[in-house]
Amino acid sequence: MTDVNVKLDALPGLDPNALPLEVKNLQVEFRTRNGIAHAVNGVSFDLRAGETRAILGESGCGKSVTAQAIMGILDTPPGFVTGGEILYRGVDLLKLPESERRKVRANRIAMIFQDALSALNPVFTVGFQLAELFRKHRGMSRQDAKARAIELLDLVKIPAARQRVNDYPHQFSGGMRQRVMIAMALALDPEVLIADEPTTALDVTVQAQIMALLAELQQERNMGLVLITHDMGVVADVADRISVMYAGRVIEEAGVDDIYASPAHPYTKGLLESIPRLDLKGQELSAIKGLPPALTNLPSGCAFNPRCRYAQDVCRKDPAPSLLQVSPSRTAACHFWKEVKGDE
Amino acid sequence: MSDFVLETRDLVKHFPLTRGVVFKKQIGAVRAVDGVNLQLRRGETLGIVGESGCGKSTLARMLVGLETPTSGDLFVQGKNMSKVGASERRRGRRNIQLVMQDPYTSLNPRMTVGDIIGEPFEVHPDVVPQSRRRGKVQELLELVGLNPDHINRYPHQFSGGQRQRIGIARALALNPEIILCDEPVSALDVSIQAQVINLLEKLQNELGLSYVFIAHDLSVVRHIADRVAVMYLGKIVEIGTEDEIYESPTHPYTQALLSAVPVPDPKLRGLRDQIVLTGDVPSPANPPSGCRFRTRCWKAQDVCAQQEPLLQIRDKSGHPSACHFAEVRDVVHATE
Numbered sequence: 110m111t112d113v114n115v116k117l118d119a120l121p122g123l124d125p126n127a128l129p130l131e132v133k134n135l136q137v138e139f140r141t142r143n144g145i146a147h148a149v150n151g152v153s154f155d156l157r158a159g160e161t162r163a164i165l166g167e168s169g170c171g172k173s174v175t176a177q178a179i180m181g182i183l184d185t186p187p188g189f190v191t192g193g194e195i196l197y198r199g200v201d202l203l204k205l206p207e208s209e210r211r212k213v214r215a216n217r218i219a220m221i222f223q224d225a226l227s228a229l230n231p232v233f234t235v236g237f238q239l240a241e242l243f244r245k246h247r248g249m250s251r252q253d254a255k256a257r258a259i260e261l262l263d264l265v266k267i268p269a270a271r272q273r274v275n276d277y278p279h280q281f282s283g284g285m286r287q288r289v290m291i292a293m294a295l296a297l298d299p300e301v302l303i304a305d306e307p308t309t310a311l312d313v314t315v316q317a318q319i320m321a322l323l324a325e326l327q328q329e330r331n332m333g334l335v336l337i338t339h340d341m342g343v344v345a346d347v348a349d350r351i352s353v354m355y356a357g358r359v360i361e362e363a364g365v366d367d368i369y370a371s372p373a374h375p376y377t378k379g380l381l382e383s384i385p386r387l388d389l390k391g392q393e394l395s396a397i398k399g400l401p402p403a404l405t406n407l408p409s410g411c412a413f414n415p416r417c418r419y420a421q422d423v424c425r426k427d428p429a430p431s432l433l434q435v436s437p438s439r440t441a442a443c444h445f446w447k448e449v450k451g452d453e
Numbered sequence: 454m455s456d457f458v459l460e461t462r463d464l465v466k467h468f469p470l471t472r473g474v475v476f477k478k479q480i481g482a483v484r485a486v487d488g489v490n491l492q493l494r495r496g497e498t499l500g501i502v503g504e505s506g507c508g509k510s511t512l513a514r515m516l517v518g519l520e521t522p523t524s525g526d527l528f529v530q531g532k533n534m535s536k537v538g539a540s541e542r543r544r545g546r547r548n549i550q551l552v553m554q555d556p557y558t559s560l561n562p563r564m565t566v567g568d569i570i571g572e573p574f575e576v577h578p579d580v581v582p583q584s585r586r587r588g589k590v591q592e593l594l595e596l597v598g599l600n601p602d603h604i605n606r607y608p609h610q611f612s613g614g615q616r617q618r619i620g621i622a623r624a625l626a627l628n629p630e631i632i633l634c635d636e637p638v639s640a641l642d643v644s645i646q647a648q649v650i651n652l653l654e655k656l657q658n659e660l661g662l663s664y665v666f667i668a669h670d671l672s673v674v675r676h677i678a679d680r681v682a683v684m685y686l687g688k689i690v691e692i693g694t695e696d697e698i699y700e701s702p703t704h705p706y707t708q709a710l711l712s713a714v715p716v717p718d719p720k721l722r723g724l725r726d727q728i729v730l731t732g733d734v735p736s737p738a739n740p741p742s743g744c745r746f747r748t749r750c751w752k753a754q755d756v757c758a759q760q761e762p763l764l765q766i767r768d769k770s771g772h773p774s775a776c777h778f779a780e781v782r783d784v785v786h787a788t789e
Contacts, residue, residue: 342715
């Protein structure tokens with residue numbers, strides 16, 4: 110981009126050869142009246158340029174909180190980042206003052222949200238909201254910024270962009286609103302895009318359109334994508350690497366083919382066995398018994414042990430198993446990963 | 454007496470669009486459901502799929518009597534519900550109960566679980582005598598896999614999956630023959646979804662229930678349904694057995710819908726026939742002439758705008774499809 114007037118090179122310690130995003134041992138807690146909830150408990154992952162990293166998990170596993178912590182939009186209080194590092198090209202974002210961090214946000218790391226209607230401001234036209242980015246971050250004039258907004262709407266394939274730029278969010282359909290969100294996130298040409306359940310609220314045919322659009326834009330720009338989702342189908346379609354989260358921890362990390370072919374953690378295995386498939390008429394589904402634990406009251410040892418069919422005494426003892434090396438390119442936090450994977 | 458426990462003939466629901474407050478006049482209608490013919494056999498599960506706005510929830514509300522049809526007939530166990538008297542209609546409705554989508558808003562937070570599940574008995578006091586009601590509620594709790602001792606707890610003390618079980622127990626209270634499930638698992642987490650689906654299948658086997666199962670998740674519908682109807686803009690575009698719809702769909706909309714569903718297997722990436730539809734669903738207040746899908750269809754010809762295709766068997770696939778150019782296309786499996 111030619112019109113960059115943000116001096117990101119001035120960030121202390123910026124290393125253009127370092128990874129665009131690296132999260133190390135991230136800790137986030139929520140201080141509530143019912144006690145401290147460890148929403149994120151030592152999450153680590155990295156992201157290469159052009160790569161798609163899926164963070165897979167169910168509600169309450171900490172996947173969205175991780176995203177909010179990376180963006181620096183965590184509700185504080187009650188949420189606090191209490192440890193770890195979030196590195197953008199070698200710079201720890203957690204150590205930056207808010208004014209510096211604001212330059213990274215949207216410029217280098219951008220995010221799209223699940224519910225586009227509530228993420229967009231209902232009292233401004235989408236054109237205004239898009240143009241605002243260029244005016245604040247790039248110091249453009251109103252006219253130039255609006256021209257760029259129209260270009261962006263074209264880019265995300267909104268028909269008749271020139272007219273629609275003056276419409277309000279409620280005048281768009283769900284799929285079109287999500288396109289506006291994507292346009293907004295990509296406006297400043299970020300290197301990393303975090304997509305938090307981008308298609309959960311959409312119908313399947315629209316979901317297919319949005320995922321195709323995201324894939325195309327990602328490839329064009331060699332952008333890293335962190336895809337936060339609970340949908341195992343979407344993950345199988347687009348992800349390169351997967352981090353599976355349960356109760357605030359990453360319990361398995363592997364390439365997409367490895368995870369689906371031979372899950373090494375009982376939770377991942379249970380999830381894969383409990384979803385019906387479109388292309389097969391299955392037998393009875395094998396459900397994971399029980400419920401996910403409350404974050405304020407985690408069981409001792411492995412958080413999954415009360416629901417696990419492999420659990421032994423060792424699983425109930427603290428500390429919880431850390432991520433063990435399953436193969437050079439994958440890890441799983443289970444004492445019995447060999448049995449789970451079916452190696453023995 | 455027919456073999457069908459539930460049957461609809463040309464069921465229509467139009468919601469009037471009006472202008473003005475004092476001198477209200479009708480300026481149009483949202484054609485939410487526009488002539489639906491369905492049959493549900495005893496002990497069978499009929500899946501209804503379609504995207505938001507296709508009229509599947511309005512259809513569900515008409516089936517349970519929460520909405521009065523604009524025209525058309527609804528038969529519950531052979532009795533035409535629009536022709537019988539009020540008391541008979543009430544008895545008919547007892548036989549068809551609803552499980553709702555959102556377990557968080559469909560249970561009254563100020564009532565105990567016992568009161569929620571027992572409330573149907575206030576409307577139909579002859580089902581269980583007063584003295585046995587508490588016992589019956591506890592039996593129901595046990596039937597859906599909850600602890601009968603929790604009868605005095607409130608909904609907020611249960612998780613989402615457990616709340617959906619409470620909703621199911623309430624639907625079962627009056628010993629209905631037909632249960633209508635409107636997106637019963639879409640608000641639940643994946644690991645909990647399977648538990649509820651398994652429960653519904655177990656109850657069907659034990660109690661001989663017939664289900665109408667409405668969902669937008671096509672994989673779940675394939676798992677649970679015997680027959681499937683696909684809806685688009687208030688009409689059924691294709692109907693057949695689960696195998697016919699998923700293995701040999703003939704309507705372009707069904708094909709597009711199925712091809713858009715991601716399959717949880719990275720080995721199939723890029724190997725399936727992908728149809729990405731353009732544009733949005735047209736407004737049901739002003740549907741296209743002829744075939745309603747023609748504005749997004751890649752097969753559309755002049756005839757599609759002029760003549761509405763009827764839902765009938767058109768080719769050797771052997772199941773009805775509302776397309777002039779119905780043709781089998783496999784979109785679910787890998788193709789070379």
